[in-house]
Amino acid sequence: MKIIPDEEEVAIDAIPLYVKSPKIVGWKIYKEERKSYYQIMRANGKSQMYMIFSQMLKSFDREDLEDLYKLVKAKYESTRLVEDLDLLLWGNLKTMFEPHVEDDVWRQQQGYKVLNWKLYESCGVHSLMLQSVQIYMLVEKKYPLSPPILSQILEKKLIIDYKSEMAYQLVKSINKQLKK
Structure with missing residues (x-):
């Protein structure tokens, strides 16, 4: 064991065990032939595709879910739902939060x-x-x-x-x- 005097500076290399993914800043419905996906966009410019809501839940944390809810709520308070996936997403989030x-x-x-x-x-x-x-x-x-x-x-x-x-x-x- 070595005692380090208070006046010495010690550099610590720390590797974070968990790195928070960037904030969700948008979403849209992406269609590819007969399949539809939720495309979730993050602040770092990256996006991820999800075919169903439960896939999102597997990779989201609570903050992600709240960010998505705020974005969806803001959009659908002022516009009419058009797509089935929009209805499903809004319905799931509204039931969950309200x-x-x-x-x-x-x-x-x-x-x-x-x-x-x-x-x-x-x-x-x-x-x-x-x-x-x-x-x-x-x-x-x-x-x-x-x-x-x-x-x-x-x-x-x-x-x-x-x-x-x-x-x-x-x-x-x-x-x-x-x-x-």
């Missing part, structure tokens, strides 16, 4: 069967695949899920990549909602 008990997704959940339940820990989102709809929800928010759906959720195994405190807290929260 749940309203009167929205169709919550009113029509009676009679649905939960097919699977998955956690996207990198962005703090969990999804429910029901018979005819997929619902994406922020982990820390409470959503107007019916008691039968909450029971089915707990009966299903939460699909996660590894043991996680977030998964434990999510199951605990849903269990608490069900007991009310």
Whole structure:
């Protein structure tokens, strides 16, 4: 062990373990023959293509999701939706960030069967695949899920990549909602 006096300067070479990707600055629907993709553009000029929303969630963190939500919301508050993928993206984000008990997704959940339940820990989102709809929800928010759906959720195994405190807290929260 070597003691370094206070007056000496020490240079430390540090390699960051995690480098935050640049901010999302735009998106558009990109069509190639019969396939459509979401093209997500970042501040550094790079972009990434995603065929479905859940692919985005696998590579996004929470800040990315919030940036995309703000951009989509700003666009659709003043313009009409044209593309099916636009509708789908706006619907998923609006349900996630602005749940309203009167929205169709919550009113029509009676009679649905939960097919699977998955956690996207990198962005703090969990999804429910029901018979005819997929619902994406922020982990820390409470959503107007019916008691039968909450029971089915707990009966299903939460699909996660590894043991996680977030998964434990999510199951605990849903269990608490069900007991009310």
